Amino acid sequence: MRLTFLGTGSAMPTGTRAQSGYLLRHGDETLLVDCGSGVLNALARTDVGYEGVDTVVLTHHHLDHVSDLAVLLKARWLAGETDLTVVGPPGTSDLVEETLAVHEYMQGRLDLTLRDRTTGTFDLAGFTIESMAVRHSMQCFAYRLQPADGGPSVVLSGDTEAFPELIEFADGAAVLVHDCSFPDDVDVSNHPTPTTLGEALAAAEAELGRVYLTHLYPHTEGRHEEMLASLADHYDGQVTFAEDGLTVRVED
Structure with a gap:
């Protein structure tokens, strides 16, 4: 399985990072997790494409x-791919x-399958996915994703x-992708700093x-070494x- 970081930024653009988006590939199966602004361009630069x-x-x-979800729908329609x-x-x-209701010209052009999920485990696009509710300002899930035919797992924290307990949800995962939005001197809720993340990793x-x-967030630019040192404490x-x-490449 391969994981591509399409967007590692936040709601405040930096000019160098797209907003949230992650592409997982296993054999011929592909899965996109989140689709923030800039993700469509990043996806177009991969060999998978939108x-x-x-x-x-x-x-x-x-x-x-x-925010790029509607843009993805239109791009796929123009490319002759109407299902999503x-x-x-x-x-x-x-x-x-x-x-879609805002855009009349898109009505009737797409073959959509839309599913609302609560926490639990489900199979989708060649992956077995387990979800967990996390701590954010709106309902948000972390996901544990594993190829349906077995192999190592990736856990994506979402915003939290x-x-x-979230770290323990990732027990045994080969890769944990975790929100770390701000350095320690920013007073923030709904997101971690290096110290709060390091403490959770150590406690789990x-x-x-x-x-x-x-x-x-832009607040982290130029401060990566400092943040890593704080987490490593x-x-x-x-x-x-x-x-x-x-x-x-996600490997055991």
């Missing part, structure tokens, strides 16, 4: 996670339908404060592979800042 993605999973409905499955927290179906009873930090595992365009 034509090759017919399934999207949303962590939540904030604009920086969904969109799955996410309750309200996902209404979100897509109400977005750091807490040990979990074995993890690589940890990648994402959902990075609590947790001694492998932690890296994710970058747009980075592709990692």
